[in-house]
Amino acid sequence: MSNVEVNRSATRDGKVPIHGAEAFAAMRKAGQLAAEALDMLVPIVRPGVTTAHIDDLVLQFALDNGALPATLNYRGYRYSTCTSINHVVCHGMPNAKPLKEGDIVNIDVTLIVDGWHGDTSRMYSVGAISRRAERLIEVTYEALRLGVEQVKPGNTLGHIGAAIQKFAEDQRCSVVRDFCGHGLGRLFHDRPNILHYGEAGDGAVMEPGMLFTIEPMINLGKPQVKVLSDGWTAVTRDRELSAQFEHTVGVTETGVEVFTHSPAGLEWPSRQS
Ligand code: MF3
Ligand code: CO
């Protein structure tokens, strides 16, 4: 996801780009390939596996399919995925430490196919997880679903954030404010910002042809985040668990098209093995 402050568009007039049918066709391809990469990882994520290995597999999958991982060398980031474990909110960097039973991990993949970006992430359970971790994952998935449900012409971007915030807070969870969803297409991070909190009626009115991600980060504890000295890893200040799911969507004449649904139906539950 993009940091609220650094997100800016190549178009500097403040308008949200409107894309045509060719862009939607391209986004379908990119979104499906990114979702397939996440499907591939379902049987891989288990105790003892390293996030570095997961990262290698995603890079190989991308190259085998004529794609490139958008995060590789993006603003100095060196990996093909973000792997955010337990209290890591986002932008966790793959490393050689094995996953252990009970961990929950978000794996975020953005693939560039024919110049277009498909950006998606899911939660994976490592072996058996605690009931509170399972509940957080369920709340986060439902929050994303409710946000996606608000996408239609005439609604505002604020309808998305409001739906996510209301549900998450009703479930005694909190919404991270420091990172947001983003427009994308030929650019990785474009206008508009998609806040995961707010009020219905706030922000731009949605129009057919807009392309963006929705990617709520939901915490079991307080919403505050800090970024570690590596410059990337964002963690909860209270070290409580955090979860996230992400879809890339387009606004259509009648509502929404989700480009990153799992082709194999593995989106949730993510652990099938
Ligand atoms: N894929 C992330 C997103 O959802 C972006 C990660 S940027 C990185 O927007 F540099 F940290 F990889
Ligand atoms: Co994103």
Ligand code: CO
């Ligand atoms: Co992402």
